[in-house]
Amino acid sequence: MLAALVNGVKGGKWHSMMDKIYAERTLRIAWQRVKSNRGAAGIDKISIERFENKAEQYLQELQQQLQSGTYQPQAVKRVMIPKAGGGERPLGIPTVKDRVVQMAIKLVIEPIFEHTFRDSSHGFRPGRGCKDALRAVDEGLKAGYTWVVDADIKGYFDNISHDLLMSKLGERLADRRLLNLLEAYLKQDIMTDCESWKPTQGTPQGGGTES
Numbered sequence: 001m002l003a004a005l006v007n008g009v010k011g012g013k014w015h016s017m018m019d020k021i022y023a024e025r026t027l028r029i030a031w032q033r034v035k036s037n038r039g040a041a042g043i044d045k046i047s048i049e050r051f052e053n054k055a056e057q058y059l060q061e062l063q064q065q066l067q068s069g070t071y072q073p074q075a076v077k078r079v080m081i082p083k084a085g086g087g088e089r090p091l092g093i094p095t096v097k098d099r100v101v102q103m104a105i106k107l108v109i110e111p112i113f114e115h116t117f118r119d120s121s122h123g124f125r126p127g128r129g130c131k132d133a134l135r136a137v138d139e140g141l142k143a144g145y146t147w148v149v150d151a152d153i154k155g156y157f158d159n160i161s162h163d164l165l166m167s168k169l170g171e172r173l174a175d176r177r178l179l180n181l182l183e184a185y186l187k188q189d190i191m192t193d194c195e196s197w198k199p200t201q202g203t204p205q206g207g208g209t210e211s
Contacts, residue, residue, distance in 0.1 A: 013174035020108045021101075021178070022066035027059050030103035034096060042095030043077045043191055051096045062101060069177060073098050075189035075196060076204045090158075092190065092204025102185065105178070112172055158202040162186045165203075 020026060034048070041047040051058055065071035074095045080088040094102065114125065122133040137148055166183055173179055186203065189196050 014109075014112055014172060015174045017108060017173065017175040017178045018066065018181075021104045022063045024059075024063060026104045026107055027063055027100065030100050030107060031055060031059060033103050033107075034099045037099075039096075039099070040093050042093050042098065043075050044095045044097075046096050048096060058097060059100070062097060066101065071101065071181070073101075073181075073184050073188050075191045078190050078192050078204075090205070094188070094204070098185075098188075101181075105182070109173065109178075157205050160203050161201055 031051075035052065038048060041050075062071065074097070076092040076094050076098075079091050079093065081091050083089050110126065117125065120136065122128045122130070122136070141148075162183070165186070166179065169182060170179060187198055188204070189198050190204070
C-alpha cells in the first residue's frame with residue numbers, strides 16, 4: 001500500500017487517499033475482513049448474513065456514495081457487556097456497512113502510520129499481540145533487567161480528545177474528504193434502547209477493525 005500511495009506524498013503528507021479507499025478491490029478485501037470477524041448487526045438490523053446475500057449491490061452503493069461524497073455514517077448501537085473483573089464496559093456496534101468502510105480506511109492508512117511506530121510497540125498492530133510483548137519482556141529479563149512496569153490508562157478510549165486526534169491525523173493526511181469522513185465517524189450518534197446522543201470525546205470500542 002505504501003508503494004501504491006507514494007506518488008501522493010507532498011511535504012511529508014499523504015494526498016489523494018479517497019480513491020484508494022473506494023477502489024473496488026479495497027472494498028472487496030474490506031468486506032471479506034469484516035465477514036471473517038463476524039459480529040452483530042447494527043441499528044439498521046442488517047446482519048453479516050443479510051449483507052452477504054446482497055454484497056455486490058451494497059459494495060457498489062458504498063463505492064458510489066464514497067466517490068460522490070454522499071456517504072454518511074450511521075449511528076452506533078451501544079450495548080453493555082460484563083468485564084472479567086466485575087462490572088460492565090460499553091461496546092459500540094456500527095452497522096456492517098460502516099464496518100466495511102472503516103476497514104477500507106484502515107487498509108489504506110494503516111501502513112502509513114505503522115511505518116512510523118517503534119519496534120517495541122505491540123498493541124493493536126498487524127501481526128503482533130500480547131505474546132510478542134511477553135517475549136520482549138522475557139528477553140529483557142534474560143538480558144539482566146529486573147523491573148517490569150505494568151500501567152494502564154483508565155477509560156482511555158472513552159476520553160480520547162477528538163480535536164487532538166484529528167490534529168495528529170492531519171500531520172500525516174492531507175485529503176480533506178478523508179479527514180471529514182474520519183471526523184464524522186468520531187461524531188457518530190450513540191444509540192441505546194432508550195436514547196441517543198452525539199459524543200464530544202472518546203471512540204466506540206467493538207467495531208472489529210482491530211483485526
